[in-house]
Amino acid sequence: MTRRAALRRGVFGAAALALLDGKRPVAAAAPADTRAKSVIQIWMWGGPSHLDTFDPKPDAGSDYCGPLGESLATNVDGIQINAALPRLAQQADKYAIIRSMTHGVNAHETASYIVQTGRHPDRLVYPCAGAVVALFKGYDQGYAGIVPPYVVLTEPQGRFSEAGLLGQRYKPFATGGNPSREPFVVEGIVAEGIPDERQLARRDLLHALDSLGRAMPGNEQFARLDACEENAYGLGEARRLFDLNVEGDEMRDRYGRNTFGQSCLMARRLVEAGVPYVTINYKGWDTHKQHFEIMKRKLPELDQGMATLLQDLADRGLLDSTIVWWGGEFGRSPKVEWGAPWNGGRQHYGKCFCSVVAGGGFQGGRVLGASDARGEEVAERPVYPLDLIGTMYELLGIDPDGPLPNPRGLELRVLPEPGDGVPSGGRLSELI
Amino acid sequence: MKKAILAVTVAAAALSAYAGEGPGGDPFRSAESAVPGTRIDELVLAELTARGIEAAQPSTDAVFVRRVYLDVIGTLPRADEVRDFLEDTHPDKRAALIDRLLEREEFADYWSLKWCDVLRxxxxFPINLWPNAVQAYAKWLHDAIRANMPYDEFARALLASSGSNFRVPPVNxxxxxxxxxxxxxxAAAALTFMGVRLDGWPEGRRAELAAFFSRVAYKPTAEWKEEIVLLDPSAMTPLDAVFPDGQPVHIEAGEDPREVFAEWLTAPGNPYFARNIVNRVWAWLMGRGIVHEPDDIRPDNPPVNPALLAYLEEELVRADYDLRQVYRLILNSRTYQQSSIPRSDSAEAETLFxxxxxxxxxxxxxxxxxxxxFNSRESYLSMIPEPFTYIPDYQRTILLADGSITxxxxxLFGRPSRDTGLASERNLxxxxxxxxxxxxxxxxxxxxxxxxRLRQLVETSKGDTERVARLLYLHILSxxxxxxxxxxxxxxxERGDVTRxxxxxxxxxxxxxxxEFLYRH
Known part of the structure; x- marks a missing residue:
């Protein structure tokens, strides 16, 4: 392949094609007229409190609300969210709140798995939504973006293997680095301190010293490695894509000059460039202790970054084709633990929590389901992770009931069938 | 460390000829084999010759020393070790090196890693052994490998132990x-010890095998995450079961069916047991099983060289299940020691070794x-679940016991997720x-x-570029x-626009x- 072709294909495209094993799963192409083209998943790693965000319970008293006991009217009549999120209150017409999420599991890894795969643990490890989207809207369907179809900002979750049984090929590209630092050092794409000329010279040196490669001209393994290198060197465009300075200071300030805010801006740029799935792995929500101190610091950051993202996507006409999915593996216990050792903490809570979806065909300005007076139980319309993911897949043109091609050749479906014993409250037809 | 580098420096400078090189300066291939042919070579060559395939040339000493370190102890040879080996003039130096490596501490480190992959x-998630049990289990595996526990005993311990997951680690x-x-x-027992994927078996045979594991019970204790694995005390009836080879067996009440199964499995002549492990060892060392993939043994996936597989099985039993003896046989063969550069275009040259x-x-x-x-370190830690696990940053990564810590x-480089134990989980x-x-x-x-270290190497070489080249090659490419x-x-x-x-x-x-660096070759 010529260098120009490699550039056109982008940093990753072609080598993936070279990975033919005869076992490569091939997914059916998505219909062209689907509403959603991309997903931005704001993954609230650790589990955010539902009471302190999108399901406030001001009447439950300070045993439940601590200092965050106020709710705030949004720009949609009848919808209130926690007063700690004033900017998001002004965006409520763009998103729908699901207040009756449930799966009942309080362990991080298992809950993460359930929420992101729609499956319950059994003998197989299924891929999470990002890997499924990479399978159905990635290289196999001719995706030719300059970065891989599934990107994580900035670190992989690491707690379960995202691609599951689909294998390495569908794992996310984790950027590393920190988008709020200067420069945003994306591992492998933006190298610090080596001028281009020296880069070229040392590359020639490498090729001149490739004695084993020259001794084995027909080796398939080596041919694959060479193809990967060609692609890896198609750097120019990707470097520009990750350069947040081209957005200007005003735009960067709007998102908030912190890791989360700049990750939201980066996610918008990636979606603009056609990347179908971006996860912002937003850490720090596992607040057993010092919960309210941490919320005081983090909620404004969340508020600014996510509100700006929604407004910006809408301004650019991207919200219609981009699903924004906010949520963690569970909520947090509604009753605050004031005693030692927690001293004002909230524990894991999988029985009832909330998620937010926007764009890509999801109707904004709505609330689906409800929790009880204290946010402890689902009061109406339980929504299980399977229901949310299934609806997302439908909007993306991925058939949730269709086959899931996989390298082991097992006969699997994208999501479980009713008889598989995974609870479901039905797809979210109320929101589309 | 400093001393070692200086010693290498001096010796390297003193070397006039390039040791470990083949004719015409070929760094990879020798004209003549450094070792005698073995029974393995006869069996491999018989298959190759029958198809008119010419085997590759022998490897040079330099290729061999790098290869055998990486394969046997998962560790790059140090520069002084390479130099010593290249300078050694004993005709049996390869065999002697193999024996030394099999006794190295890193042998247990590296093969524990492989076994931790197999045993998940x-x-x-999704295995959920929990940190304390992982440490106990990994240490038991390491000790067993280090002590060269006979493989039949190893398998029996894993299959038939009872007790606490902390105190009797093989119950994990x-x-x-x-x-x-x-x-x-x-399914796990069959995959691990028979190399068989049970999902390919008919329902009835699967159920027969499952019967041997129908009386495993688990019991929690007052200790956090401690669990006892035991024979179900409520099972008061005898059990009639059928072994995978079709032989029926009557198991008395109170007898542990797992023990009965383990005895059957590890008896000499068992059609699965020795075959599975010698095939795995061959695949680990030779990149490909005689039955390929190594954990997919079934009648319609026959061995490419049945006589070779049978020979290795016999040798394992003859050595009383001393696995290192099988390593030794393979490593000392010309087949293992041949070059990676093929002399034949035939696709079968690779599949027939x-x-x-x-x-x-x-x-x-x-x-x-x-x-x-580059004398640098990596740090690993796990914040959840509690207790937090911190790995000291001087510990090598091959010693990382817990597949959850990553x-x-x-x-990125294809470490297996340890969800299934399948060999194909490791993506290379x-x-x-x-x-x-x-x-x-x-x-x-x-x-x-x-x-x-790199800075020092440049500084001590003064302006001698040749010496820098020799040392870096020795350190990095062996x-x-x-x-x-x-x-x-x-x-x-001499380009001029970069500093030395x-x-x-x-x-x-x-x-x-x-x-040459990124690949075993």
Whole structure:
């Protein structure tokens, strides 16, 4: 392949094609007229409190609300969210709140798995939504973006293997680095301190010293490695894509000059460039202790970054084709633990929590389901992770009931069938 | 450390000829074999010759020393070890090196890693062994391998132990799987010790095997995450079962069916037991099973060389299940010691072992090699579940017991997720992301630029570029450079627009990015 072709294909495209094993799963192409083209998943790693965000319970008293006991009217009549999120209150017409999420599991890894795969643990490890989207809207369907179809900002979750049984090929590209630092050092794409000329010279040196490669001209393994290198060197465009300075200071300030805010801006740029799935792995929500101190610091950051993202996507006409999915593996216990050792903490809570979806065909300005007076139980319309993911897949043109091609050749479906014993409250037809 | 480097420096400078090189300066191939032919070679050559395939030439000493370190102890040879081996003039030096490596501490480290892959040693989802049990289990495996526990005894301990997961670590075999029903246990036992994927068996035979595991019980204790694995005390009836070879067996009430199964499995002449493990060992060392894939033994996937497989089985039984004896037989063969450069275009040359197959370094081995070369460290920790697990940053990555503790590098370079125990979970195919990382990441660049060892090597070489080249080649590629390579390096150093330190860093960067470094060859 010529260098120009490699550039056109982008940093990753072609080598993936070279990975033919005869076992490569091939997914059916998505219909062209689907509403959603991309997903931005704001993954609230650790589990955010539902009471302190999108399901406030001001009447439950300070045993439940601590200092965050106020709710705030949004720009949609009848919808209130926690007063700690004033900017998001002004965006409520763009998103729908699901207040009756449930799966009942309080362990991080298992809950993460359930929420992101729609499956319950059994003998197989299924891929999470990002890997499924990479399978159905990635290289196999001719995706030719300059970065891989599934990107994580900035670190992989690491707690379960995202691609599951689909294998390495569908794992996310984790950027590393920190988008709020200067420069945003994306591992492998933006190298610090080596001028281009020296880069070229040392590359020639490498090729001149490739004695084993020259001794084995027909080796398939080596041919694959060479193809990967060609692609890896198609750097120019990707470097520009990750350069947040081209957005200007005003735009960067709007998102908030912190890791989360700049990750939201980066996610918008990636979606603009056609990347179908971006996860912002937003850490720090596992607040057993010092919960309210941490919320005081983090909620404004969340508020600014996510509100700006929604407004910006809408301004650019991207919200219609981009699903924004906010949520963690569970909520947090509604009753605050004031005693030692927690001293004002909230524990894991999988029985009832909330998620937010926007764009890509999801109707904004709505609330689906409800929790009880204290946010402890689902009061109406339980929504299980399977229901949310299934609806997302439908909007993306991925058939949730269709086959899931996989390298082991097992006969699997994208999501479980009713008889598989995974609870479901039905797809979210109320929101589309 | 400083002493070792200086010693190498002096010796390298004193070497006039390039030791370990084949005719015409070929760094990879020798004209003549350094070792006698063995029974393995007869059996391999018989298949190759029958198809008119010519086996590859013998490897040079330099290729051999690097290969055997990586394969046997998962560790790059140090420069002084390479030099000593190349200078050694004893005719049996290869056999002697193999014997030494089989006794090294890193042998147990590296093969524990492999066994932890097979046995799914992982604290968290979806295996959920939990950290304390992972540490106990991994230590037991390490001790067993270090003491060279006979393989039949090893298997019986894993299959038939009862007790606490903390105090009788092999019982964790029954916990390291995604389910506790008899059919899940049977599938794990069959995959591990028979090399069989049970999902390919008919329903009836699967149920017969599951019966042996139908009386496994689990009981919690007052200790956090402690669990007892035991014979179900409520099972008061005898059990009539059928072994996978079709033989019926009557198991009395109170007798543990797991023990009955383990006795059957490990009896000499068992059609699965020895066959599975010698095939696995062959696949580990030769890149490919005689039955391929090594954990997919079934009648319609026959061995490519049945006589070879049968020979290795016999040898294992004859050696009283001493696995190191099987390693020794394979490693001392010409087949293992041949070059990776084929002499035949036939696709069968690779599948019938007519050359040593190149394959990418394991993720853990690669990061250890880089850390060793550039005296840098990696740190690993796990914040959940409690208790937090911190791994001291001087500990090597091949010793990382817990599959849940990982790093972006390990994920990127194909470390297995340890969800299933299938050999194919370890992905050794190159990806663009890997190439980007090696060529252009700050992670790797910082290792090179921050290396005092590299700086020292340049400084002590004064202006002698040839010496820098020789030393870097010896450290990184385990050989001396050829005359052409030296000329290329000299030219690079004389470019003028980079400092000597930068040029040396670029040379190190280039060498760790060669196929020769990234692959076992």
């Amino acid at each position: 040693v992982k604290a968290e 075999f029954y916990r390291a799987m995604q389910g506790r029903d008899p059919s899940t246990i049977a 007519g050359q040593y197959p190149v394959r990418q370094l394991d993720a853990e081995v690669l990061i250890d090699a880089l850390c060793g070369l 790093s972006p590098f390990l994920e 195919q190159p990806t663009d992301g890997q190439r980007l990382h090696m060529l252009n990441s700050t992670h790797i660049q910082k290792k090179i630029e921050g290396s005092w 050989r001396y450079p050829t005359a052409e390579e030296t000329a290329v390096v000299k030219q690079y150093f 330190a930068e040029a040396a860093a670029d040379l190190a960067w280039a060498l760790i990015n060669t196929k």
